[in-house]
Amino acid sequence: MGYIPRHALSGLRNYRYRGVDKSFLSNYVLNPFWSWFVTLWPVWVAPNMITLSGLSIVLFNFATLAYYDPMYLTEKGGATGPPNWVYFTYVLGIIFTLKQARRTGMAGPLGEMFDHGCDALNTTLECILACHALNLGRSWWTFASQVGTLANFYLTTWEEYHTGQLYLGVFSGPVEGILAIVAMFMITGFYGPTFWDQKILTFTRLENVEWIASRVPNIAMNVSFMFLSGFVLALNIVTSYFNVFMARRESGGPVIKPLLYLLPFPASVLLHVAWLNHPSLSNSDIINSPAFVPFLCTWGLQFAHVVGRMILAHVTSQPFPLWDSMYIWTIIGAVDANMPVLIGRPPLIQNSPVNTEKFVFVILAVAIVTYARFVVMVISDITNYLGIACLTERTPAEVEWEKVLISRFRYV
Template sequence: MGYISPDGLANLKKYAYKGVDKSLLSRYVLNPFWTWLVTLWPTWVAPNVITLSGLCMVLLNFAMLIYYDPEYLSEKGGADGPPHWVYFTWAAGLFIYQSFDAIDGKQARRTGMAGPLGEMFDHGCDALNTTLEVILTGRALNLSRSWWTVASQSAALANFYLTTWEEYHTGQLYLAVFSGPVEGILLIVGLYVVSGILGPTFWDTPALTFTGLEKIPFITKYVPNKGLNEFIMAFGAVVLAFNIITSYINVYKAKIASGDKAFQPLWHLLPFPLTVAIQVAWLSSPSFSRSFILNSPLFVPLLCSWGLQFAHQVGRMILAHVTKQPFPWWDWMWMWSLIGAVDANMPRLLNRAPFIQHSPENVKIFIFATLAISLVSYVRFCALVINDITNYLGIACFTVRKKDESGAWKKAQIVDKANVGKRQ
């Protein structure tokens, strides 16, 4: 069963990318670099190959965490972290990811391959990268397996969900003065570099002590002298609040301009806090001991399964945008985590042992089963959507080819070179 209705397939041909980038850093610093960088790629390289290459850099970073810091995924939790030089590779890998993510749209216009498939593929890779960077950043900031990392995951996914929700209701992608894909990524790159130089324990330094503000009684009276890493989390909360406000303002203006109900889109925000509540309930379940999963090697697999489910959720939202289909309220992939959360909370709900997760070994089996099912389901979603779009539009996903009227493959015509410098 496919994800696109016949009417949705017909709407693919009406799709046209629209975007607004208000980032001064992007406009005056990064865009000239990206414009030059895309010229290094031959025109026979498909845009999606560039996108996938960027994601592979992030996957390599994650693999290096597993290889060089195996204790992080063990019972010990890894107090020391990976060798400091690993953080420099994370910084380089993430910067390459950002660069490739920025030029895939330019390559699409160079090769005449711009279209809805590119946006689907781009957002899918971005969604996967979000969770992976949360895990890596939490390690670099010495937050490790903690509620701070869970809060970081929730905030990062919330920002992504907001952007997708906003694009669905306005018809265009907004990048604010401070946005995740530009300033946010560069901030994380900087954090990796500092961790590489000073080590992740540096971020435990009390912020007021580090800045010298602890000598000012008025400040110490009202501001707690917490670690730098916790202040970074607080900064992330401020950015999230700012993005919530600006996203809704954009949606409100778009709905008023089109004569639609301005407050109805707010209902489409509800699925996200519901999914966060499910995951937090599972993580905080009272089985064996409070936060058993949080303090065990199962923490990372659970975050990864959460990220895959989220990628499926926002993938369907982007698909609804490009095909002009109804907003996807419900995602069946939530069911598995909902079962896990309810079962693990049986001691709290019914004062009895869980039906499934009644032993540490069963918890492990169930979480890894959740991860496997989430991965297979998301891969299936990607395969079906790519197959439907490529077949209907007569294009290839990873080669610069199109079908002519007879159905024979031909090279796509190189077009729109004048606009290669514009960001997709």
């Protein structure tokens, strides 16, 4: 059973990419740089190969972290931590996460799916790397960072589905947010992760200003970074809904109903919180075990599957997917862990720390297989129907022929 019904395949040919970018940095600094940078790639390289190269570098960054700091997140600060120069390599992973459409001036449904799929995976990996750089360690702050990061991505995909265009405001995650992370990685590279443990008022010397010191809590800079991220998320929620509201009003559609399609994400967050905060063992038994990073990676893969289906519904003009089968595993984990509260008996599966870790690793394997199946089937359906290549090298003649085939997918 495929992900694209036969009757929905025709929607691929009607798809048009539409985007709005109001960022000054993007329009006057980054876009000229990206336009020059992608010309360094040979024209015969498949567009999606460049996107995949960005994900590959982030995966390499993640592997580098695991190699240098295998105790990552077992306690605050991990073990000895990687050498400071490693944090500079994380910047390369972000730089290479760019869009091939900047070179060709075109964006088709396959490129849209491929780009969003790689970005969805990058989101979780970069979040884990950033939390390590901020020295947040194994904590609820790291979990909260994952929530905020995924929420922004879900919000953007939800907005694109209902407005028909990707909207980047004056301040957006894919532009200013990424630059902030680049700056954070570079500071960590110079001073190390413990730099962010300093109190913000102490570091800025504002603790000597009585009016400020008496009103503003002197929290650590890494914690203040989390509060700033929360403020940005709240601003994005308001902005995204305003864009959806205006688009729906212009089209004559309902303006309240789209809000219902936001509910699956907070529901999944509540399930993960219930799972982590279960009373069957210690209060934070997954957080304090080697299963925490796999737990976050599992959620990231599940999330990638969810938003992948959302963007697939967008490019094929299908109904918004409210339910996803990947939620089943989170429900099982949360219900099993909370059986002492629900029915007054020990968990059936997670009845010990060892079994909890095994269960997390099992569902991680299931998530990998499920998402890989989704990727293969969707790429196969789209390439077969449109008659285009995905990752294969092409001759100049094939490049020109592909341009003819997808010329209808130009930016508007």
